[in-house]
Amino acid sequence: MQKKYLMTPGPTSVPTDVLLAQARDMIHHRAPAYTEVLREITARLKKVLGTEGDVVIFGSSGTGAMESSVVNLFSPGDKVVVISVGYFGDRYAAIAEEFGLQVIKLSYPRGSPADPLDLEKTLESHPETKGVFITHLDTSTGVENDLEAFGRLTNPRNVALIVDSISGLGSSPLYLDAWNLDVVVSGSQKAFMTPPGIAFAGISSRAWNMVERSRLPKFYWSYQKSKDAYNKPIPQNPFTPPVSLLVAFNEALKMVEKEGLENMWSRHRLLAEATRAGLRAMGLKLFATGGWGNGVTSVLPPEGVDGGKIVRMMREEFGITIAGGQGDLKGKIFRIGHLGYVDRLDIILTLAALEMTLARLGVEVELGSGVRGTQEVFLKAEG
């Protein structure tokens, strides 16, 4: 008998109530019962995104919603800046290039956040820039960018700020309207503890103005088609939506509402701090040098140990799925997710298993040291 724990930066663990909501009898996506679900989800997502503007929903992964922001706002040849602090920033650049945008890429060493000063200089020397793409939380390293600071640069210049907050949203504060963000894309399978398959985007009025002028072809991803369908007498999606996932997502959003968004952010911050304190107390080195977000922690394996081996032993011996490094970082780091349906004891059991894993791999580690490190943070937070 071995219980399973999903401690990756997504898909994340799903509460039983949300899992079971998927199993309700299928309803038709043009019938009144579904419309009620769509209305509720849309209202809840507006709160989560901090916007009074429109939200569109897609049956897709987060990458689909990233693509949607490119094809809905821009035209071939448009100049854009892509800020990359990791794997997912690189992905945004790849999408923008694929669709013929002229991309200026501001790349940062993995493990560091982006510096707003660099964007300011770039926008000064490229005043024709139409949009800036940025990752909120890049799960490849756990680093988070300061969206508010970037919004202060783009907004007065009337440049669209497009945010991949697939992993950031729900784990850290984000205010689409107040921070002058223009498109924020996210998904169901991270902080929102729902299975993958739903993506969504919040859209500012500046972004809608750009949609009108965009000349890139679009059909499935069309924001306008989504808006038109939602504005029918019976609100609906333009194409058959993933009904069972949406019913489950609505349940998860009810749980978010009950916890309260601010409490959810605090919980994620506490879990992140405890994880990092525990890892340091075990003598491990964290990968990022600053700008940590709250969703995932990247860790350097002890000297001479392959990160992939740790991931494998954690899964096989203890039933805990953590993540290895992506791309260039494969084998060089491992990542512990603390995103979504996670509480204090999940962190404790993960670090306890990690201590045992390292001991098995011949690393000198004081058993209980990591656990104690997290306990101290948790007890202090309650005091």
Place this chain on the structure above:
Amino acid sequence: MQKKYLMTPGPTSVPTDVLLAQARDMIHHRAPAYTEVLREITARLKKVLGTEGDVVIFGSSGTGAMESSVVNLFSPGDKVVVISVGYFGDRYAAIAEEFGLQVIKLSYPRGSPADPLDLEKTLESHPETKGVFITHLDTSTGVENDLEAFGRLTNPRNVALIVDSISGLGSSPLYLDAWNLDVVVSGSQKAFMTPPGIAFAGISSRAWNMVERSRLPKFYWSYQKSKDAYNKPIPQNPFTPPVSLLVAFNEALKMVEKEGLENMWSRHRLLAEATRAGLRAMGLKLFATGGWGNGVTSVLPPEGVDGGKIVRMMREEFGITIAGGQGDLKGKIFRIGHLGYVDRLDIILTLAALEMTLARLGVEVELGSGVRGTQEVFLKAEG
């Protein structure tokens, strides 16, 4: 207490085992447990599509997979023929036009199938045609096109034949390899009795050759990215797939395997014949004039009765969701789906409820006549 019945052409009713398979603990999409699911689904889909070629899987509705066939095979300005017998043929034309293809549209009156002779003439006068798009079963009317006959025209001319079999696959025979089809797109939520959110495409070697030359931009829909991810040492999807839906889809495909594909086709044919016999026995007129497929039956409401009213009363009074007309046919027809997880008694109860609905609406109808019409077909089939 009112039980619910989903008798639409999709999403269709989902068996409890498939519903509950969604509720299993979430697994990570790069971990071995998921790989096994992906391998099994891929193998099963190849059988269902009648192909030894590649199958790619998307988290999206069927429309997403339709878009994928346009952006993966073609380049702006390419000449294509779109054969339309209804709402979904029109959709393929709209997608192809949106992406800059030069579209010759062969439109047929709603309720009639396409005539291969027309395509033959068109291909003779437009020898530069690169592809032909066709709907297998157009659920807007229930009419099915003879794919094999069209494949005999396109194959010797080395023209790609691209098939929307979202609703046809599983309800009628289709053999991708033997009929020389090049791309067949379909989805989870029709004959395959799984919730919506998964689309897939079978791809011929001719189609792969076209993928290499295509200049339309693509990222989420890229067939090449799917193939590359599947061919990694651990087969996977390029982007986070809808894991819980895929686990459920695999269960449904196991049920298909158990029933046997040929038996599944026969069951759908029998249910379609019984539905039509029953409707005629009630004195109703069917909408299509020929070329019926097996997935859905379109019906003309009795003189002076709005189709929408019938749909509403069936749902509100009897808990049965059937479908109204789409686009131009709104209010003018109603549609009964018999697709997926449907057996003889579902047809009988639906016609019984329809008899009562019509009686309530003041239509002169002999109670039991429709039911008797279906019973006769069912009894004869067993004899």
